[in-house]
Amino acid sequence: MECSSELVPFPLLITPIESNYRACTIPYRFPSDNPKRATPTEIAWIDLFYNSIPSFTKRAESDETVPDAKVKAEKFAQRYSEILEDLKKDPETHGGPPDCILLCRLREQVLREVGFRDIFKKVKDDENAKAISLFGNVVHLNDAIEDQGRRLENLIRGIFAGNIFDLGSAQLAEVFSKDGMSFLASCQNLVPRPWVIDDLDNFKLNWSKKSWKKAIIFVDNSGADIILGILPFVRELLKRQTQVVLAANDLPSINDVTYHELIEIISKLKDEHGQLMGVDSSNLFIANSGNDLPVIDLTRVSQELAYLASDADLVILEGMGRGIETNLYAQFKCDSIKIGMVKHPEVAQFLGGRLYDCVFKYNEVSRFEH
Incomplete structure (x- = not known):
């Protein structure tokens, strides 16, 4: 990894001993399951990753930075398919039993082994440029909403709409390659509330009565997600004098924004006075999370992020990988x-919800609890 220092537990996480923390949300197997036989859940998830191979292979083939990309893409498809078949036959192979972290890690390892570093780089750059051009318009639309509660809900809806741009989902990758995606149309077309987990009204209540001094936000995808979804919300936090730390991946993975890409995006959005559309951004920091996957185990983050997070009073995990699957x-x-x-x-x-349903899970901690 490029994040050279040793990884450490995220300091705001209630320790695994106290809370039985396990990164992966969905249990793939239980202690009573036969260790040598893949469970139905393991098979379903292995199939999910197997179904994403064609879209990853297509991206790899079109990577102009890699010589013989087509040959190497075929090697990736063959090798990763073989690994998934091995896991079906014996879940204890390849570092198993499998969960979403292992399945993601194996896919990234195979891509790197055959010679690919960032197969989504071109589409990320294109989507970032497109989203940057729309940023001012999205901010103006939000600023025009005078009612604080309605403006906050609109900002949250914007995060969901931006989060649709996810090329790790086979179905969305296909939709995206055919039609592209409209951010404002996505805002209009969100599944109606109540969502499958919907604590937004409670959060709105707290938003009006309390202020957070420092927020850590684990960010997700490039393009509309970070630029049109997260950054308008960040700007609202900055207006409230909240210090904001955006934690982004160390290495490329799917179309997730990296630490270096995020620094570049912010520099393009700031004006010559260091402002984000009229809001002072001196309280905005970018941190390397130390992570290299679209999911995250919070017992392994960079020392830099751990240091910055030690006095934060709000943690936000955004995106299906970081905030739902883990x-x-x-x-x-x-x-x-x-x-x-x-x-x-x-x-x-x-979760007992619908495809493209939304999760907004808010937990308030009394200052007397810890």
Whole structure:
């Protein structure tokens, strides 16, 4: 990894010993299951990753930075398919039993082994440029909403709409390649409330009566997600004098924004006075999370992020990977939000919701609890 220092536990996480923290939300197997036989849940998730191979292969083939990309893409498809078949036959192979972290890690390892570093780079750059051009318009629309509660809900809806841009979902990758995606149309077309987990009204109540001094936000995808979804919300926090730390991936993974890409995006959006559309951004910081996957185990973050997070009083995990497939039940020593759209049928089924349903899970922690 490029994040050279040793990874450490996220300091605001209630320790695994106290809370039985396990990163993966969905249990793939139980102690009573035969260790040598894949469970139905493991098979379903292995199939989900198997179904994403064609879209990853297509992206890899079109990577102009890699010589013989087509040959190497075929190697990736063959090798990763073989690994998934091995896991079906014996879940204890390849570092198993499998969960969403292992399945993601194996896919990234195979891509890197055959010679790919960032197969989504071109589409990320294109979507970032498109979203940057729309940023001012989205901010103006939000600023025009005078009622604080309505403006906050509009900002949250914007996060969900931006989060649709996820090329790790086979169905969305296909939709995106055919039609592209309209951010404002996505805002209009969100599934109606109440969502599958919907603590938004409680959060709105707290938003009006309390202020957070520092927020850590684990961000997700490039393009509309970070620029049109997260950053308008960040700007609202900055207006309230909240210091904001955006934690982004160390290495590329799917179309997730990286630490270096995020620094570049922010520099393009700031004016010559260091403002984000009229709001002072001196309280906005970018941190390398130390992570290299679209999911995250919070017992392994960078020392830089751990240091910056030590005095935060709000943690936000955004996106299906970080906030739903992992860490939905993670407990923190401060207020926390898990926010993301459900983009896999298997996740929708587990939660008892609909595909493209929304999760807004807000946990308030009394200052006397810890």
